[in-house]
Amino acid sequence: MQPNKQKKNPFWVFGAAAAFVLAQGKWLLTLLKFGKFGGVFLSMLLSIGAYAILFPWGFAVGIVLLILVHELGHVIAAKQKGLPVSAPVFVPFVGAMINMKRHPRDAVTEAYIAFGGPLLGSIGALAVFGLAYYVDSKLLYSVALSGFLINLFNLLPIHPLDGGRIATAVSRWLWLVGLVGGLVLILYHFNIILLIIWVMFAYNLYKKFVKHREHGEQRAVSASFLIPAEPLIEQGYIIPGEEHKRELPFVTYSDLEGQQYVRVVWDSLSFQGTIPLMQQGLIQRTHVTRLERVQREDGLHLMIHCQVDYEPYENDKYYEVPNAARWKFGFAYLGLALFLIAMMSMVHKVGNI
Structure with missing residues (x-):
């Protein structure tokens, strides 16, 4: 056997x-x-x-x-x-x-x-x-x-799932189908991951089509720059106080890959700084939010805290699909x-x- x-x-x-x-x-x-x-x-x-x-x-x-x-x-x-x-x-x-x-x-x-x-x-x-x-x-x-x-x-038509992104080339009305269908699915068969995705998706739709429909969504990005203060003091320039605030002139541009940058300028300090944006945007203003004096081994430095206020830009041609x-x-x-x-x-x- x-x-x-x-x-x-x-x-x-x-x-x-x-x-x-x-x-x-x-x-x-x-x-x-x-x-x-x-x-x-x-x-x-x-x-x-x-x-x-x-x-x-x-x-x-x-x-x-x-x-x-x-x-x-x-x-x-x-x-x-x-x-x-x-x-x-x-x-x-x-x-x-x-x-x-x-x-x-x-x-x-x-x-x-x-x-x-x-x-x-x-x-x-x-x-x-x-x-x-x-x-x-x-x-x-x-x-x-x-x-x-x-x-x-x-394939559910809900951002950021794949179906939600495919829907951009089919019809954005599918997002509404995903919004309603996703809620029904959650009520019928509860899933915490789907619930989190659905809530984020619903809030993004609310921001995009309801809350910021007229004036757009306001966003801000911050950056800090350290410059030496000793040369300024030697030239007789009075260093502003830490609570000093001012608007700064700027230029904005994008590279070939679509990354947008904002270059801020403070002429009296001979300062230029470049700030990348997270997405394409319409610049509202650039300004100094705070100054900070930093003492280092090579002398006094000035930390310039800048902020760019902008409105995200969405090109309607993005959704033009044959x-x-x-x-x-x-x-x-x-x-x-x-x-x-x-x-x-x-x-x-x-x-x-």
């Missing part, structure tokens, strides 16, 4: 690798510190460890890898459009994110980059489903199901959503989950 062969968990390799990583954590951290993608691997390991608290190791590894595939979809799409992006950073129980070093200049580009994530993520989940069917693994079926769900969740592109993104958006719903139903049926 031959002994019965036990069916091995298909994720035993990942479990062993994770155990090795934890055992060699100090050594690996030293390597990660010097690697270009060290932060990616470290945040992945932290996410795997966090998910493993609630789920089996195999599931934790699988779901993090599918999230990675999803984020790589955004990275590939951004590269195709010539936009530099950072490597993905994982946040346990939230997902992962990439930082765009230059923002898209039109809604079509934004939608294209947003669509890349759920598209490649869905392909990754489909591959896991195929493997689950081949080896008949409940664990892999669960990973595939979660992968389909994650990508479907990201009808052909609207239909293309609309059909692709709806088709992917229906595909994910169908695959989730199939996983339940085939995998008996």
